[in-house]
Amino acid sequence: xxxxxxxxxxxxxxxxxxxxxxxxxxxxxxxxxxxxxxxxxxxxxxxxxxxxxxxxxxxxxxxxxxxxxxxxxxxxxxxxxxxxxxxxxxxxxxxxxxxxxxxxxxxxxxxxxxxxxxxxxxxxxxxxxxxxxxxxxxxxxxxxxxxxxxxxxxxxxxxxxxxxxxxxxxxxxxxxxxxxxxxxxxxxxxxxxxxxxxxxxxxxxxxxxxxxxxxxxxxxxxxxxxxxxxxxxxxxxxxxxxxxxxxxxxxxxxxxxxxxxxxxxxxxxxxxxxxxxxxxxxxxxxxxxxxxxxxxxxxxxxxxxxxxxxxxxxxxxxxxxxxxxxxxxxxxxx
Numbered sequence: 637x638x639x640x641x642x643x644x645x646x647x648x649x650x651x652x653x654x655x656x657x658x659x660x661x662x663x664x665x666x667x668x669x670x671x672x673x674x675x676x677x678x679x680x681x682x683x684x685x686x687x688x689x690x691x692x693x694x695x696x697x698x699x700x701x702x703x704x705x706x707x708x709x710x711x712x713x714x715x716x717x718x719x720x721x722x723x724x725x726x727x728x729x730x731x732x733x734x735x736x737x738x739x740x741x742x743x744x745x746x747x748x749x750x751x752x753x754x755x756x757x758x759x760x761x762x763x764x765x766x767x768x769x770x771x772x773x774x775x776x777x778x779x780x781x782x783x784x785x786x787x788x789x790x791x792x793x794x795x796x797x798x799x800x801x802x803x804x805x806x807x808x809x810x811x812x813x814x815x816x817x818x819x820x821x822x823x824x825x826x827x828x829x830x831x832x833x834x835x836x837x838x839x840x841x842x843x844x845x846x847x848x849x850x851x852x853x854x855x856x857x858x859x860x861x862x863x864x865x866x867x868x869x870x871x872x873x874x875x876x877x878x879x880x881x882x883x884x885x886x887x888x889x890x891x892x893x894x895x896x897x898x899x900x901x902x903x904x905x906x907x908x909x910x911x912x913x914x915x916x917x918x919x920x921x922x923x924x925x926x927x928x929x930x931x932x933x934x935x936x937x938x939x940x941x942x943x944x945x946x947x948x949x950x951x952x953x954x955x956x957x958x959x960x961x962x963x964x965x966x967x968x969x970x
Contacts, residue, residue: 668800670967671892673793674960679952682959685785686859687947689763690775697776698767699815700736707763707784708739711812714788715743718795720810721838731815731825738764738814740822745794745808746839747970754837755806756848757970760823761787761855762816762918766941777947779940782859784812786959793963804970806850807837816856816918823918827925846927851879851969854919854931858958859950863935865899871954872897873961874935877913879928881969888964894957903935932962 689710694703712727720743723729728739741763747755761783765776775781791810813822829835835844861870873896875885882900889896902908913931914923922929939945 668797668802670793670797670964672800673796673963676792676796677789677956677959679956682785682789682955683947683950683952685788686777686781686950686952689781689784690777690947692773696767696774697763697765699733699738699764699818699821701767703767704764704814705739708741708812708814711741711763711784711788715741715791715810718743718788718791719798720745720791720795723809723838724834724836729825729829731821733815733818733821738818738822738825740814740826741812743791743810744838745791745798745810747804747807749839750805754840754842754848755850756809756844757806757850757966758809758811758826758852759787759790759855759966760811760813760826760852760918762813762820762822764814764816764818764822766817772943774941774943775946777945777950778860778934778937779857779945780816780855781947782857782934782950782955783855786855786858786955786962787812789959790963790966793959794966804967806970808966808970809844813918820918820921823921827921827927831925846925849927851881852919852922852927852929853962853966854917854922854929855933855962856917856919856931857933857936857940859952859955860934860937860939861951861954862937862939862949863903865897865903869897870951871895871957872899872934873958874899874902874931874933876900876902876909876931876933877919877923877928878930881930881965884968885961885965888968889961892960892964894961894964896954896957896961932958934958 763784766774815821865872919931
């Protein structure tokens, strides 16, 4: 009878003690599953954040405008809330865009420290769009509020895993770039900082050199289901590039039960695939610089760069699954 009672109370204990406390108890530590991080991401929250970034407060987030500055402040607040570290003692790194100031917002999450073998993975999404042209606001929900919202929520997911005691082999640098619609000057400024030795690891103080960049991950247009890979399949995701990480994406897609329809070229076109990797968007900057680069996207649609690119045009259930898959893929890459 006593044995049965002990077993009963042990089961109750497991049910009520928070997982974060269990993760910190003595004895052999179990590695917490990335599934724990999925619990903090809600469809309703994703939609609210995209709608917020499309609000008239931001007026399309044109580089150098008050709306873009408000978006930059929002990203910095999200990074601070996620427990990320400033780089160089500040969130923002400024650069000039046609006489105006552009701002890249950066946050750092350290991995396991391994001295000279230190490696970095950069996760980036641009937050600017076309702003207001001739009195008309271009909301930029899919391009690229979706990529930005995906990035900050992935940062939250890694912060959750850190709370549970999980650490990863490489350091994460999250960057919200500005001026993508101005010839990707924000991405140019970011890579210039790295190439010139201006970017420092906030933990070790060492220079983050190009040779230490293991991968640059670009999140660009991620929320729509209007350009499916297969007719009738709204649940899809495209990864271009990836420096040989195709297997890890397929593995994460299968192992975590997400089962998205995956594409590894731009709708079967070798020419468009090469163009998107080397000539279009922020990824073109990193690819031309010789950095290993992966791009995640749901593809250009008939609404891209139009006033119809609003928060109501996105598929938030699929968007959430894409975020989960990119997060689990990153877990395998780190």
